[in-house]
Amino acid sequence: MGFDTLLGNDRLKQNLTGAFARNRVSHFYLLSGPAGSGKKTLASLVAAAALCSGENRPCLHCAHCRKVMAGMHPDFITIDDPEKKFVPVELVRNARADVFIQPNEAERKVYLFPRAQDMRMEAQNALLKILEEPPAYGVFLLLTDNAEKLLPTVRSRCTELALQALPEHILRPALEKACPAASQQQITGAINRSGGYLGQALGILEESEDATQTTTAFLQAYAASDAYGLTQVLAPMEKWKRDMLVEELERWLLVLADALSARSGSTPTQPMADKICVSRSAQDLLRAIGILQKVIDYARRNISPGAICGYLQWELR
Numbered sequence: 001m002g003f004d005t006l007l008g009n010d011r012l013k014q015n016l017t018g019a020f021a022r023n024r025v026s027h028f029y030l031l032s033g034p035a036g037s038g039k040k041t042l043a044s045l046v047a048a049a050a051l052c053s054g055e056n057r058p059c060l061h062c063a064h065c066r067k068v069m070a071g072m073h074p075d076f077i078t079i080d081d082p083e084k085k086f087v088p089v090e091l092v093r094n095a096r097a098d099v100f101i102q103p104n105e106a107e108r109k110v111y112l113f114p115r116a117q118d119m120r121m122e123a124q125n126a127l128l129k130i131l132e133e134p135p136a137y138g139v140f141l142l143l144t145d146n147a148e149k150l151l152p153t154v155r156s157r158c159t160e161l162a163l164q165a166l167p168e169h170i171l172r173p174a175l176e177k178a179c180p181a182a183s184q185q186q187i188t189g190a191i192n193r194s195g196g197y198l199g200q201a202l203g204i205l206e207e208s209e210d211a212t213q214t215t216t217a218f219l220q221a222y223a224a225s226d227a228y229g230l231t232q233v234l235a236p237m238e239k240w241k242r243d244m245l246v247e248e249l250e251r252w253l254l255v256l257a258d259a260l261s262a263r264s265g266s267t268p269t270q271p272m273a274d275k276i277c278v279s280r281s282a283q284d285l286l287r288a289i290g291i292l293q294k295v296i297d298y299a300r301r302n303i304s305p306g307a308i309c310g311y312l313q314w315e316l317r
């Protein structure tokens, strides 16, 4: 069953498999769920099922399925301009004209609206006109992380496919497979913070991988009093989001505090603290700790990451 490519969501997958087997395909589907819940994966599978020429749709083997999954089927059309804050109304109007041109290769034509919540009234009204008189071969997939932002008249025409959070016994093996380098502790942390959505958990793991690299690079530069290395670490951080920056600086603070107490005889517990306590004096460490505490406070009081990183480059060099 092709729908099994999507993790969890068993009821939803059973319903869709049954509907496509009986050829009871809706014209309009509303795929709803938070970021990282699998809306795009499900949209590709529904599009493949709608265009598939095999059995057990989507078969994922026929030419139609393979083209959809590769994002290159001429009858699977995305209506969006990711550069724009809102989906431009002209694109929706163009789609409305395009709908009446017969499919190129398949028996149906599928239109994907990847962020229906970012369609203003005007665009939603243009969409509504399509929804009121669709051609028999038209299938429309509206994706949203906030179905409340859609006009009730749009929403009521759609078959809603609501994506659910995944239980830990499904999420954990998927994350272990996708991120083989992550520790069990990191995976548990990502599961707890993700709300049960695979895409979010993967994002958290990638972020923590980047963060670990940044922390190590900072500690090496600081231990070696390497001003150039410090600049290399801080320059990309100027573009970070404030809360991510604070988390990172708090990690640095933790290690430096650990190195300081190691200087008065305690055993260091943080990685790299042993090296820093040898190469940097207690006075250096006290000063750096004071600076970090100060900038963490600045960051919390809305000073920009750019200004903070510039100040740190100057003060910690």
Ligand SMILES: [Zn+2]
Pocket: 048, 051, 052, 053, 054, 057, 058, 059, 060, 061, 062, 063, 064, 065, 066
């Ligand atoms: Zn197929």
